[in-house]
Amino acid sequence: MARPVLQVDNLTVEFPTRRGTLRAVDDISFRIDAGEVLGVVGESGAGKSMTGTAVIGLLEPPGRISGGRVQLEGARIDHLPHDQMRRLRGQRIGMIFQDPLTSLNPLYTIGFHLTETIRTHTDRGEAEARARAIELLTEVGIPAPAQRIDQYPHHFSGGMRQRVVIALALCAEPRLVIADEPTTALDVSIQAQIIQLLKRLCREHGTSVLLITHDMGVIAETADRVAVMYAGRIVEVGPVREVVQNAKHPYTEGLMDAIPKIGGRTEDLAQIRGTMPRLSQIPAGCAFHPRCPRAFDRCRQERPELLDAGASRAACWLHAGEPAGAGTGRGGGERG
Amino acid sequence: MSVAERPLLQVRDLAKTFDVSPPLLNRVLQGQPQAFVQAIDNVGFDIPRGTTFSLVGESGSGKSTVARVVVGLYRPTRGSVTFDGTDLASIRGRRQMAPLRRRWAMIFQDPYASLNPRWRVRTIIAEPIRVHGLAAGAAAIRRRVGELLELVGLSAADGEKFPHEFSGGQRQRISIARALASEPEFLVCDEPTSALDVSVQAQILNLMKRLQRELGLTYLFISHDLAVVYHISDYVGVMYLGRLVEWAPAHALFTRPQHPYTRMLLEAIPDLEMSGRARTPVGGEVPSPIQPPDGCHFHPRCPFADGDRCQREVPATLDIAGGGQVRCHAVAERRMPPADTHTRGG
Secondary structure, eight states: OOOOSEEEEEEEEEEEETTEEEEEEEEEEEEEOTTOEEEEEOOTTSSHHHHHHHHTTOOOTTOEEEEEEEEETTEEOTTOOHHHHHHHHHHTEEEEOSOHHHHSOTTSOHHHHHHHHHHHHSOOOHHHHHHHHHHHHHHTTOSSHHHHTTSOGGGSOHHHHHHHHHHHHHTTOOSEEEEESTTTTSOHHHHHHHHHHHHHHHHHHTOEEEEEESOHHHHHHHOSEEEEEETTEEEEEEEHHHHHHSOOSHHHHHHHHHSOOTTSOOSOOOOOOSOOOOGGGOOSSSTTGGGOTTOOHHHHHSOOOOEEETTEEEOOGGGTTSOOOOSTTOOOOOOO | OOTTTSOSEEEEEEEEEEEOOOOHHHHHHHOOOOOEEEEEEEEEEEEOTTOEEEEEOOTTSSHHHHHHHHTTSSOOSEEEEEETTEEGGGOOHHHHHHHHHTTEEEEOSOTTTSSOTTSOHHHHHHHHHHHTTOSOSHHHHHHHHHHHHHHTTOOGGGGGSOGGGSOHHHHHHHHHHHHHTTOOSEEEEESTTTTSOHHHHHHHHHHHHHHHHHHOOEEEEEESOHHHHHHHOSEEEEEETTEEEEEEEHHHHHHSOOSHHHHHHHHTSOOTTOOOOOOOOOOOOOOOTTSOOSSSTTGGGOTTOOSSHHHHSOOOOEEOTTSOEEOOHHHHTTOSOOOOOOOTTO
16 A cells, blocks of 8 residues: 555544643544545534644643654654654645735735745746746736736635745645544635635645645545544544535534535424534543443443444444454554 | 505615715815725615514625615714604604614624623613513513513523623523514514524524514624525515615525526535536626626626616616516626526425
8 A cells, every 4th residue: 555645543632721621632543545535523622623733743731742742654753853844844844824914024025925935845046946836826826827826815815815825835846635624614615616726736636635624525526545633532533425415423424414504494404413622621431431422331431442333433322233443544543 | 555564664765975075174285086996876665564574695795785875873964764654754842752673683793892881681671571561560671671681592691691601692682682672563683693603593583583483583684694684584685886776575585596696606505515516606796885886786797787878878677577676787688698597406
């Protein structure tokens, strides 16, 4: 099997607080292959953004990786010194955040952002970098790039800014792009444009993507595989079609049913009772059991690991009857 | 027309212009002209009693401005809003307004920003009761607040807590309880679920539908999410750069969209059924509302624009067979191909 671009094993992120240590990401494992788009979906507080920031080493103290490994193309990156990690970001991992304005400095022109990034990560000279910047702007669909390159971020609309951020992320031809809610701040018609752009560019450049979003629609359109997170854990992972249409975990099922769909019935929506637990009050056993319509005794006592469930894997005792598989989701029950 | 048949809300030829001119000094010294934004332009619709009318559109389309004019937060530049037969422009002074004002309420998008963090929930909910004098004595008010909290799915004991002790969905329930405190007939809801997670959104939408059934409420619902709108609406209006380009009964709008912009919006919804349906990418972005295109505002992005009339002439309002209205030259001239049905599985 080819070496994955990103492999995460038993990653745990903790926040020490006055009232005890909170575990925001709890022992999760996943891999992303070359050219693959892995969607990470979940509601607020599920730990999806925390997973992304842990992978690129941007956790805000006192948050820290307290266990597990992150490997980029076979080399560990979770314990790299600060300056090496800095070089790696941008060069081998590109980043796209929700709000393009936070990624762009309002005092610099678009061209400065791009040429500086290109010159930091490649050995191109000034003129070459500028030519490359114009090329990139053309590629992300900015009209009249030769003129617009000398404008400032406030001259650009929200959708155009996000295009610039995508160009910035791709400057150094990274192997992996981490996109955290890249379309959430945009209008629907612009959102569709940005999704298509991101998909096309990653296909053309062979870039892998870790796509973090709360929007199942965006996942369904973009991802190859999906990991569904709940209360810091991956509860289900599998091919996108399988997860969206044939969910194996009761939480994923509930989530899919709660989404209003055009053309569906317009009576009451299915709803998941209750709310996601706070990090300080995660129930014993399966974290979802107090809200789960199909919970039984074992769910209250024992925490399920990812088990084979058809083409997907789900952390749910309902699938315990099937032969357990080995692989990325193994073990990890050694909870402190 | 009898009172029962009369729409609860009638909006006619509504327009609102905002002055966005540079400061006077810049205008005098640098010769900069005055500038205006036509936030809404010639908007008209009716909301029958007990139904939900939704306005959808992208940012800057003017949907929130309509909501604010309707509840009286902004004065319209032109046009009229008639609530249960009373033209709001004819009302003089607070005293005349008060009895009417009690009959509608508003729910906002951000449940974090719309509740006073220093007040207990019971004080927040009791405020409209006190202001309108709807219950006498502390005990009666407290009882009413408890009823309201239970009505929205919280418990009476929650009244003692502060807003920060609740999750986003629970806060939105508190906002709804406060809105219902004055016993209104009409609620204006401006993106009430946009800040919420999907599973919580489902809870709030179900709650709103239940309250509508039980209390006979009428909703004006503002949203950018077409799937939510499909779910909750009886009628849907689509806005683009300040104009209502199409409105129709919800089912008709989703199955037989007329206006090219409506079709574009429906196309842009991510496909959860994963039918592999090829999506036609829509180019372009919403132009600046300060200098909207002449003629039909949508013509620069419209695949059906004819290059002449669409660029010069503002489309007239045209009735759609089976209810609703549309403003489009291509529809009027029968140049539009028939709409393929956009509802999947329906």
